[in-house]
Amino acid sequence: MFNPERLSIARKRRQLTKKSLAEKAGISQLTLTRIETGQTQDPEEETVAALARVLAYPASFFYLGDCEELPPEAVSFRSLSSLTAKQRDSALSAGAIAHLLDDWVTERFNLPQPNLLDLRHEDPEAAAIALRRHWGIGSKPIPHLVKLLEAKGVRVFSLAENTKNVDAFSCWRNGVPYVFLNTFKSAERSRFDAAHEIGHLVLHLHGGTSGREVEREADQFASAFLIPRDDFVAHVPMVRSLEQLLTHKSRWGVSVAALARTAFEAGVLSDWHYRELCKQISYRGYRTQEPLPMQREESVLWKKVFEELWKDRLTRDHVAAQLDVPSDEISSLVGGLLGSGSNLSSSRKEPFRLRAV
Structure with a gap:
């Protein structure tokens, strides 16, 4: 039996609306809606083949059990x-x-x-x-x-x-x-x-x-x-500059922005100094391009x-x-x-x- 739930999953994976999928497959939107809602329980092979071609899914995918x-x-x-x-x-x-x-x-x-x-x-x-x-x-x-x-x-x-x-x-x-x-x-x-x-x-x-x-x-x-608080304070008892935070980045494997936030919440960085560091992080583009990037796990x-x-x-x-x-x-x-x-x-x-x- 054709499984309409699987058609819905494949369509969503390809980020297609019902209208766009129907147009690409050369069928009416009403026909597609009836198939995807289960009203048409046995769509024609040509129709399924067209949908499979547009979605780049094997036609057999649509005839298996529920996902x-x-x-x-x-x-x-x-x-x-x-x-x-x-x-x-x-x-x-x-x-x-x-x-x-x-x-x-x-x-x-x-x-x-x-x-x-x-x-x-x-x-x-x-x-x-x-x-x-x-x-x-x-x-x-x-x-x-x-x-x-x-x-x-x-x-x-x-x-x-x-x-x-x-x-x-x-x-x-x-x-x-x-x-x-x-x-x-x-x-x-x-x-x-x-x-x-x-x-x-x-x-x-x-x-x-x-x-x-x-x-x-x-x-x-x-x-x-x-970044366990005790471990952070033991290694960074006081924050003097952004460069200092950069030297500790590799220990915890987090962004420099996350380290600055931890320093502030741990009480080793004043509110004013934290706001200044945030400005520097933004100015240097570190929020979009991480400095000293680590290797992806x-x-x-x-x-x-x-x-x-x-x-x-x-x-x-x-x-x-x-x-x-x-x-x-x-x-x-x-x-x-x-x-x-x-x-x-x-x-x-x-x-x-x-x-x-």
Whole structure:
């Protein structure tokens, strides 16, 4: 049977309206609406072929079972102010494809089990300290956040949306936490986005809460999680200049703006001096072009998955074919976390091992 939900997902992934898709496929908008709403349960093969051609999806994709499309209320987006409906729907539909990929991989490998806490009754800074303690990392800097999250059972995916409007988002599904990162952002911003989403996952559990206060709490969690106050004060007891902050940037792997904010909140920077530093950061263009940029973090889990698959001569294209999705969807979900082809070799010090089921 034709699955209209899958047509809706593919259309949203391509950020097409019903009107534009109908025009490109050479059918009426009414015909498309009837197909996508399920009123036409068995569309003609020629029509499905035309839709598949425009969407660049295999026609077989539309004849499979339901996908778990994420409802907006179940997701925490990193930024909402500049997010269009098309961009939001495209990101949510990416989540549906990610669930298909995660289910496929989970059937074949023993992945790390989720190891987060329910910290809804804690304030953000206390929650960050509690999670660090739970994970046994104390106040030490986190050199590789993506690797840490994957080791703790968080499924991390990339978003190749080529826009700054979709920063990141997260959700829970069947007890498994998911984080989606926009690799269009700087490496420092991606780290903060990832920590921000962990804040949502442990503080809010996506219970329908949203708004500025919720986002502010997730920001506070991210700051405390990435830059523990005690560690910061021990290494930066007083801030004298922007250059001084730049020398400490690599320790915590955050933006210079985030360091300035932490210094102010830790009481080692006066209100006047903080405002002056913010002006300098803006004047030098550091809000859009991070100084002394760090190397983007790459996934350990996805590298290991594809290395194991390659032992059976299975590539991303084979995985896409197994899922009946375009290869570019697999690349969008993991490519931003794998780096260049030469980086597919794994580190010798992984926090976990993959075992085939």
